[in-house]
Amino acid sequence: MGKPLQPSPALTPNSIKSSLEDRDGSSSRDSSRERERDMRSHFMTSPQHQMFAAQHHLDQLKKQQQAAAHAQSHQQQQQSQTPQPPPSPHSVVLQHQAAAAAQAHAQQQVNAALRNLGQHVAPSVYEMAALTQDLDTQVITTKIKEALLANNIGQKIFGEAVLGLSQGSVSELLSKPKPWHMLSIKGREPFIRMQLWLSDSHNVERLQAIKTERRELSKRRRGSGAQDNSDDTSSNSSDFYHSGGNRDSSPPLSAKKQRVLFSEEQKEALRLAFTLDPYPSVNTIEFLASELNLASRTITNWFHNHRMRLKQHNPNAANQAEVSREQPNSGGGFDPIQFRLLLSQRLAGLNNLNIPPLLTHPYFPGNPEIANLIRGFPGAAGLRPEQMFGLDLSVKTTDEGSDCGEEGMEQDGSDQEGEEEVEMREMQRGEAMESARSSRRKPAAPQWVNPDWQASPANAAEPEVIINGVCVMQTPDDYRSNDNETVRVEPTPVLDEDDIEDDRTEGARSPGSERASPRIKEESMVERMKEDDEEQEIKREPEY
DNA sequence: TGGTAGTCAATAAA
């Protein structure tokens, strides 16, 4: 068009970077980029993509023309406004040099723009990710896994060479691919790269070559007595498909804080806290941090990660977290006292304390929801208030008794099913805000947090059995076989006179309806605990 | 400030 073209505004930093790298004239880079471009073209053969690309190309051309015209007029305007100093012999030379430099720069711009135009015919991965309306991530990852397995290629080498990602990220992408519509453009890029790789007829050969190269390099290093890192991501030649793959800008390893290893008790506490409030306030985070002897930042990270991973596993459950966020009191919010009590039950369960079940907790005579919740934990009964407070959760168990505890909770015959399956079903019912792998125990809180969840049509279709006050999803066969052994126990709170009086004044309430948010006054509760402890007045319900 | 999304990398498990 005879005018210097401005770089496309739609270009990503990566594509700009690739243009700059092209200018360096690196032959290996050029050849690999050509290969990638070929694959992109191949990928873009579908009518849908071609249509998008053509439209996009037209748009970009228009924008570039406008930008070029604007830049030229702006330059002329500046020249006319700038006062020109009288020329000197020296300045004339400088002017010539500047003119030559400007001309070279302009030529470079043209070249870059032409290259950019070429890239619009075969768009960047970013653009492809942005323009592709739908892609079956499950199918892609299945194909990738098959290809890697068949050719004995590891996730590590595939991730580094093809996707520009670490092994852990590749593992997550391949084993738990998110649906396309749930991915951001950035998140879609790896799948585009996978698709490109699949459409490359020499994909496996190239990776095998990289593998061989790495192996030889490793041997050489070992032979020379150098430390074998075996993690030679610095080998640029390995970075076949990933133009933006160098991570020079990443912070040094020392900058990353060493990860904390949570004890089972700490995990249990965090899970419990999450069921009570998936979006804890700053106060709650600080409370948990001091309670668990962890940094606030660590608590925050855990909640972030847990929300994200729960969402990844089961969007429905994550939606319920959102609901409880919008209605903080519907799920009971976070009450430190309640948390401590419930946690003591859970820990008792973890430690497999063989204490007879108490079906109505004496410390919560006026609170059927909490009493109901506590029933879920066999170790609840018999614990004195002093046993429930001051828990040292920072101490990790040495006998791995927690695992035994978790196993011990699994008495409902659900071993016959896959653990994962059972848990996914739990979460689908919306009764669990727990992570898919974290707990085999039925999370108790959602039973009363939001009774509507149980009443949903999807849930109503599923048979359920009450064990220790905890709803346990079972198959119809399980249900039949256990029917005779299981007694459904309805919550029957023990009311003292005050409570009865309160109930009279407030009117009758159905459990778990308006009273879905029990807020317990600490002082009165402790007093009540003492009284009840002294009186040892335990009202027992039918045992089973 | 605090949320999400994506990722790294240490560690555990297979």
Added chain:
DNA sequence: TTTATTGACTACCA
């Protein structure tokens, strides 16, 4: 040795 898990982190957004 490879793969899965998960705490920590960055980037970006409202």
